[in-house]
Each structure stands twice: as structure tokens, then as C-alpha cells.
Amino acid sequence: MSTFVAALLNSLDIGMLLFVIASGLTIVFGVLGVLNFAHGALYMLGAYFALTAVRWIELPFWAALVIVPFAVAILAAAVERLALRRIYARHPTQALLLTFAFLLILNDAVRMIWGPGYQIIDPPRALTGTFVLAGAVYPLYSLFVIASGAAVGLAVWLLFSRTLIGKRIRAAALDRDMALAVGIDVPRLYTLVFAFGAWLAAFGGALAAPMRALGPAMGDRIIIESFIIVVIGGLGSFPGALLGALILGALHGFGGRWFPQFDIVWPYVGMALVLLLRPHGLLGRSA
Amino acid sequence: MTGRGAARRVTLLALLAVLAAWPWLAPYFAIFLMTEILILGLFAASFNLLFGYTGLLSFGHAAYFGTGAYVAALLLRDMAPPFLAVLAAAAVGAAVVALVIGWFSVRLTEVYFAMLTLAFGMMVYALVHQWRGLTGGSDGVAGFPLTAPLPGVAVNIADPVNYYYLTLILVAVSAYVLHRITVSPFGLILRSLRENSERASFAGVPVRRYRLAAFVVSGLFSGLAGALFAPFNRIAVPEMAHWTQSAEPVLMTILGGSQYFFGPFLGAGVFLLLRQWITSYTQEWMFFLGVILAFLVVFLPRGLLGLFDRWLGGRS
Numbered sequence: 001m002s003t004f005v006a007a008l009l010n011s012l013d014i015g016m017l018l019f020v021i022a023s024g025l026t027i028v029f030g031v032l033g034v035l036n037f038a039h040g041a042l043y044m045l046g047a048y049f050a051l052t053a054v055r056w057i058e059l060p061f062w063a064a065l066v067i068v069p070f071a072v073a074i075l076a077a078a079v080e081r082l083a084l085r086r087i088y089a090r091h092p093t094q095a096l097l098l099t100f101a102f103l104l105i106l107n108d109a110v111r112m113i114w115g116p117g118y119q120i121i122d123p124p125r126a127l128t129g130t131f132v133l134a135g136a137v138y139p140l141y142s143l144f145v146i147a148s149g150a151a152v153g154l155a156v157w158l159l160f161s162r163t164l165i166g167k168r169i170r171a172a173a174l175d176r177d178m179a180l181a182v183g184i185d186v187p188r189l190y191t192l193v194f195a196f197g198a199w200l201a202a203f204g205g206a207l208a209a210p211m212r213a214l215g216p217a218m219g220d221r222i223i224i225e226s227f228i229i230v231v232i233g234g235l236g237s238f239p240g241a242l243l244g245a246l247i248l249g250a251l252h253g254f255g256g257r258w259f260p261q262f263d264i265v266w267p268y269v270g271m272a273l274v275l276l277l278r279p280h281g282l283l284g285r286s287a
Numbered sequence: 288m289t290g291r292g293a294a295r296r297v298t299l300l301a302l303l304a305v306l307a308a309w310p311w312l313a314p315y316f317a318i319f320l321m322t323e324i325l326i327l328g329l330f331a332a333s334f335n336l337l338f339g340y341t342g343l344l345s346f347g348h349a350a351y352f353g354t355g356a357y358v359a360a361l362l363l364r365d366m367a368p369p370f371l372a373v374l375a376a377a378a379v380g381a382a383v384v385a386l387v388i389g390w391f392s393v394r395l396t397e398v399y400f401a402m403l404t405l406a407f408g409m410m411v412y413a414l415v416h417q418w419r420g421l422t423g424g425s426d427g428v429a430g431f432p433l434t435a436p437l438p439g440v441a442v443n444i445a446d447p448v449n450y451y452y453l454t455l456i457l458v459a460v461s462a463y464v465l466h467r468i469t470v471s472p473f474g475l476i477l478r479s480l481r482e483n484s485e486r487a488s489f490a491g492v493p494v495r496r497y498r499l500a501a502f503v504v505s506g507l508f509s510g511l512a513g514a515l516f517a518p519f520n521r522i523a524v525p526e527m528a529h530w531t532q533s534a535e536p537v538l539m540t541i542l543g544g545s546q547y548f549f550g551p552f553l554g555a556g557v558f559l560l561l562r563q564w565i566t567s568y569t570q571e572w573m574f575f576l577g578v579i580l581a582f583l584v585v586f587l588p589r590g591l592l593g594l595f596d597r598w599l600g601g602r603s
Contacts (some may be wrong), residue, residue, distance in 0.1 A: 035398050086585050097541060098584040100534065106578030114573050181544055224530070225410070231402050243590040265413035272406040276391055279399055 002135030007253045009133070013142040015249020016149025021222060021252045022229040023156060024200030025243040030236030031173040031193045034084065034095040038102035038152050040223025042198045045072050045106060046205025047214050054121055061124040061210070069202040076198030080191045088190075103223070111216040123210035129185055141211055148207055152200070153242060160238065169193060173236075234284020243283055306455055310448045312419035319562060324556045325458040326515045327535065331543075331551030332465055334536035335506030339545035340469055341501045342481030346401045346533050347408025350388060351381040351506040353528025355513025357415055357422060360523035363431035370436045370444060374457070374514045378406070381510020382503050384411065389502030393495050408533055419589075428517075444518075454515055461508055461562045466548055468504065475500050475591040509536075538576065541583055544590025553591060 025039045036042075046068055053064035077101065089095050095266050122128070123141040130137050160166035172179040172186050204222075212218065229248050233240025251266045274281060305312070309321055314547070330352055337343045358377040362368060368376075388407040395403055415422045422428060433445045436453060446452045468474050476497055479487045488494045517523040526532060536551065544553025559577075565572035587594055 037444070082584055083581060093401065094584055094588065096344070096398060096401065097537070098581055100537075101577045101581035101584060104573045104580065106577075107578070108571035108574035112569075112574070116570075220531075224405075227402055227405070231399075235398070265410055268406040268409045269414065271390070272403060272410070275395060275399060275403045275406070276490070279395055 006031075006132040006136040006138065008137050009136065009142060009253075011246070011249040011253025012146050013249070013265075014252045015246040016146045016153075017204055018222075018225060018229055019242050019245035020149050020152050020207065021201050021204035022226040022233075023153065024197035025226045026230040026236055026238060026241045027156075027192055027200070027231065028197035028231070029241055030238075031169055032084075032088070032190055033092055034088075034099065034194075035092070035227075035235070036194075036197065037096055037099040037223065038106060039099075039129045039197070039201050040082075040219030040221070041103045041106035042072055042076065042201035043205040043222050044110060044210075044214075044216075044219035045075075046202030047209040047212075047218065048110055048205075049202065050209045051114070051121055051214055052120055052204040058173055059123070059166075063211075065203070068206045071197045072202035073195040073199040077191050077195040079254055080194040084194065085187070085190070086206075094280050103219070107216055107219065114214075114216075116216055118213045118215045120213055121209045127210075139211070145192075145207055145211070152203065152243060157238065165192075225267065228267045230281075231271050232274045232281060234281025237281060240281050242284035244281075303459070307458075309455075310451060312313040315447075318447050318451050320559060322447070322454050323516075323517060324552075324559050325454050326512050326519060327462055327539065327559065328552035328555035329458045329515075330509055330512035331514065332462060332548070333505045333553050335540045335545055335551045336477075336505045336508075337501055338537070338540060339547075339550070340474060340481060341477045341498060342484075343396065343502075344401045344537070345392075345404040345505075346530060346537070347388070347404035347406070347411075348505075348509055348536055349528045349530065349532035350404075350408040350411040352413060352513035352532060353411060353517070353523075353525075354381040354384045356517035356523040357428065357513075358510070359514035360428040360431055360517045361421070363434065363518065364428055367432055368432050369438050370453075370502030370518075372436045373434070374511060376603065377514030378507050378511040381513065382507035385503045385506020385509075386499070388497035389499045389506065393498035393502060405530055405533070406514060408528070408530055412525055412528040412530070414522050415528050422523075423523070428520050429522040430520075431518075433518055450519065451480035454519070455537060457511070457515065460562060461511060462552070464503075469548060473497075473500070490501045514532055529549070538580060540590075542590060544592035546590040547591055547596075550590050550592050556589065 012116075021039070021043050025036060027035050028034055028039075049068040050061075053068060055063055058069055059067070083098060084095065087098060127141045127144050129140045131140055131143065132138075135154045160170060168179070168184050169189060171182075172184060172189050176186055178261045181188075224247060229244035230236075230241055231244075232247060233242070233244030247270065248267055251270070252263070255263055255266050278284075306321070310318055313321070332350070334345065337345050355377040358380040359373050362373045362376060388404070392400060392403050392407065416424060433443075433450075434441055436444060442449055442453075444453055455512075469477075476492055479492070480494060480497060484494050495539045513527060516527065539554035539558045541549045541554070542557055543552065544550035545557065559578065560581075562572055565575050583590060589596070
């Protein structure tokens with residue numbers, strides 16, 4: 001029982017973190033049609049910004065968690081204005097290539113600024129302990145990650161379904177030209193959505209920082225896993241990102257416990273199967 | 288056009304002459320560099336048969352490159368047949384893997400195709416990484432002998448100059464074959480699929496079958512490149528099948544120009560020269576590569592050859 005509970009908590013912990021990150025990827029794709037290869041690098045930037053905020057500026061971790069995603073979002077907005085905006089009209093694979101270039105730049109920029117070694121951040125003092133659930137001993141911080149993921153997910157869902165800006169974004173995603181015609185400032189909305197996607201990635205990075213080692217290639221694994229999640233759930237589908245993240249979390253939490261040797265291959269098998277049987281994902285709209 | 292065609296032929300012959308005389312012209316280390324440029328140029332050119340000509344962005348081409356590398360390394364380690372037989376077996380092996388993966392992948396297009404090829408590529412990576420009994424896992428396959436090219440041909444290909452010539456001949460022949468394919472009726476149909484696959488399908492072209500054929504040819508030559516690469520490095524490692532290896536031909540092709548047959552070769556040359564040059568100052572050369580790539584995608588989507596073309600007053 002206790003191993004099952006531990007595996008379940010592990011799945012949720014990984015799954016909710018991946019959900020926060022992957023939801024940013026899927027929202028950007030759904031609205032802009034850009035599959036952002038640099039999304040994992042933005043996650044990494046979130047983690048390293050948090051490191052700097054906590055260790056060098058000596059902010060409390062809570063403050064870093066709030067400020068860091070906005071800093072990364074502002075950076076992303078600038079990049080959207082300067083580069084990404086120029087290629088929306090082109091073939092979608094061009095955006096994949098451009099964002100791949102951002103990935104290369106950010107990976108090495110992090111190596112230059114923070115060094116190639118691994119670094120760690122301590123979790124805030126209030127969350128350093130453990131708790132016991134059905135015999136499984138588990139770090140308190142993981143519970144915080146699960147709760148934060150759920151809270152952010154709920155907030156994003158409310159934003160899209162209940163607010164005017166959310167309605168405008170959905171309108172622009174459905175029909176860009178019609179949205180422009182009824183007076184929605186679509187170019188500004190695109191900047192906003194790209195920045196918001198970066199915000200989610202960076203929030204995930206700052207959130208993950210106290211439980212994962214920070215290294216310059218930490219985003220590479222995350223971007224591949226995020227791709228898998230959004231493909232499984234359906235590219236552009238927000239509930240799909242939740243489903244995909246929970247599936248991937250479960251593959252890690254349970255598969256890692258009982259079939260460790262296949263840990264790296266199952267996600268790819270799942271992604272390939274979904275692409276072949278339901279190319280638009282489990283919860284995606286067929287275009 | 289005939290003037291341009293003649294100029295192109297003269298340029299090509301001059302280039303071949305320089306490549307043939309390279310071991311006399313260049314310092315010793317440059318022989319290794321040029322061998323690598325030729326091998327990765329072939330890899331990028333075979334990738335571009337799918338990307339530039341057929342309009343499919345594969346992010347899993349390291350699967351065939353890696354298959355070629357491993358088949359070659361394992362054959363040399365366990366059976367040591369003549370080297371050309373090793374290369375042929377490796378290329379065919381990679382083509383078979385491409386046939387299986389391609390059979391599934393050509394059902395999709397655009398980012399879905401890119402993601403599916405990425406997934407399959409990583410499955411191949413996982414396989415060579417986890418199958419320790421055969422592949423040695425993350426240690427790779429090393430310590431294999433380099434055999435004579437053919438029985439009775441006593442050329443020691445462990446000598447870098449001989450290996451360079453072997454590579455040059457095989458890459459030149461492969462490039463010729465690939466070029467013939469791109470200008471053949473088959474190649475023209477591939478281009479029509481890139482431009483408008485729906486219209487091609489209305490005209491009666493079996494779209495998937497043509498895409499699959501291009502996929503397999505591309506995999507075959509990628510496998511040959513991998514089979515040349517592993518003995519060149521004296522080792523086959525799982526990273527040769529990783530998605531970061533798949534990214535290299537993509538970068539090289541964009542750099543050189545995907546609309547041009549020789550774009551991937553030029554891209555491979557510039558890529559490796561830049562790496563050589565920048566890594567002598569800093570380890571973080573990917574940063575500069577990223578800046579260059581971003582600049583090219585935004586301002587010069589036709590690559591370096593597109594830029595030359597414009598300077599020479601060609602197509603706008």
C-alpha cells in the first residue's frame with residue numbers, strides 16, 4: 001500500500017509540474033500556431049533566475065516564485081516582437097526552426113552566465129519537512145508542487161473561460177482575420193500569449209528548482225516531455241495538457257518503480273501510438 | 288541558363304579538383320575536418336531529400352545515421368567482412384529501419400510528422416542505449432578493426448589519407464545518385480508534393496507511396512553516412528542516434544539553403560568550420576550557431592546559397 005501511495009504521489013508531483021509547463025506550450029501553439037522548441041529553455045531560465053534571486057539577491061523563495069516568471073515573460077515578449085512576429089506568415093516548420101535557434105542560444109547563455117556545473121536551491125524553511133500518508137513518507141515540498149499546479153491550472157482555465165481577455169484570445173485562435181476585423185488587436189494579443197506561455201514555463205522552472213538539480217541542459221528533457229504531453233493530449237488543447245501530463249507522470253511514477261529499464265522508451269511509444277491512431281490527440285479538435 | 292549551367296559545371300569540377308588534391312594542399316588536421324564535412328554533408332543532403340524536396344521536416348534522422356553507425360561497428364567487431372560490404376549492409380539496414388518508421392510516419396505532415404519522427408528516433412536511441420548485451424549501452428562499440436575495402440585490395444583505410452579518399456569517392460558517387468534522383472521524374476513529383484500535395488493527389492499521384500520512397504532513399508544514404516562516421520571516429524555511441532544528432536542535418540541544411548542541392552554540403556562545411564573556429568575561443572559555440580540560425584531563418588530563409596544567388600543576380 002505504501003509503495004502504491006508513494007508511486008501515486010510521485011506521479012502527481014511530476015504530472016502537475018509537467019502540466020504547468022506543457023499548458024504554456026499548448027496555449028502558444030493553439031493561438032499562434034507556433035510549436036515553441038525553446039519552451040524547455042524558458043523553464044530552465046525560470047529555474048536559474050530563481051537561483052540568482054534566492055542566492056545572490058537573497059530574496060525569499062516566495063518572492064522569487066512570484067517575480068521570476070514575470071521577468072522571463074518580459075524577455076519572451078521582447079523576443080516575440082523582434083523575431084518571431086516576422087515569420088508567422090511562413091510555413092509552420094520555420095517557427096520550429098527559429099525557436100530551436102533560441103534554444104541553442106539560451107542553453108549556452110546559461111552555461112556562460114551560471115557555469116556548466118550542477119546547482120541546487122534549498123526549499124523554503126516552511127516546506128522542508130516530510131509528511132506521512134498511508135505509510136508513505138513524502139517531502140512536504142512535493143505536496144506544495146501538486147497544489148500549485150492545480151491552482152495555476154484552475155486560474156488559467158478561469159482566465160480563458162470567464163474573462164474578456166480570455167474570450168478575445170480564443171477568438172483570435174479560432175479565426176485570426178475575423179478577430180482583427182471585429183477590432184481585436186491580434187498582434188498585441190499574440191505578444192501577450194507568447195509571454196504568458198513563457199510565464200508558465202518559468203513558473204514551472206522556479207517551482208521545480210528546489211527539488212531538481214539545476215544544469216544547463218535541464219530544459220532539453222523537459223521540452224521533449226512537453227512535446228509528448230501536448231501531442232498525447234492534443235496540440236492546442238488545454239484539458240489535453242492536463243490529461244497528457246498526468247499520463248506521463250503516471251508512466252514515470254509507476255513505470256519508474258516497476259519497469260525502470262523501459263522508463264525512457266514508454267513516453268515515446270505512447271506519443272507514437274496517439275499520433276498514429278488519433279493524430280489530433282486524445283482531447284484535440286480535428287482540424 | 289546555359290551560361291549558368293556551364294558556370295556551375297566549371298565550379299563543380301574545380302571543387303572536385305580541390306577535394307582530390309586536399310591531402311597535399313591542406314595541413315594534416317584539415318584532412319580529418321574535410322572527411323567529417325563530407326560525411327555530415329552526405330547526411331544533411333539525404334535529410335534534405337525529405338525536407339527541401341518533399342517538404343517533410345524529419346526530427347528523427349539520427350535513427351538511420353545511428354543504425355548505419357551501429358551496423359557498421361558491430362559487423363566490423365564481430366565478423367570483419369570487407370569494408371565496402373560493411374557499408375552496403377549498414378546502408379541497407381538503415382533503409383529497412385526507414386521503411387518501417389516511414390511506413391507509419393508518412394501518414395502525417397508538418398509538425399505532426401516532425402513529432403512522430405522524433406518519437407521513433409528516440410525509440411531507436413533508447414534501444415541502442417538499453418540493449419547493453421549487444422551495443423554496450425552508453426559505452427558504445429569500440430575497438431573494432433578497419434578491414435580492407437574489398438577482398439584482395441590491400442589498402443590500409445586506417446590511414447587518414449586513405450580513409451579520406453574512400454569517403455570522397457563514396458560521397459561523390461552518392462551525391463551524384465541523389466542529384467539524379469532530384470532531377471528525375473520521381474524527384475519532380477516529390478517537389479510537387481512539397482508545393483501542393485492535395486493537387487498532386489488529385490492528379491493521381493499516390494502521395495504516401497512517393498513520400499515513403501523518398502523516406503527510404505533518405506534513410507539509406509543517412510545510414511551510409513553513419514556507417515562512414517563510426518569507423519572514422521573508431522567508435523559508435525548512442526549519441527549518434529539521439530535527437531541532438533538529428534538536429535545537425537537540419538541546421539546544416541538551413542545554413543546552406545534547403546532549396547539548393549549543394550546547400551546541405553555547404554552548410555556542413557560552414558557548420559564544422561564555425562565549430563572548429565569558435566571552439567578554439569570558447570566552449571559555448573552553440574550560442575553563436577543559434578544567433579546565426581535565428582538570423583538566417585528570419586532574414587535569409589534561402590540560406591547562404593540563396594544569398595550568393597542574389598549577389599550573382601539570379602532569381603530574386
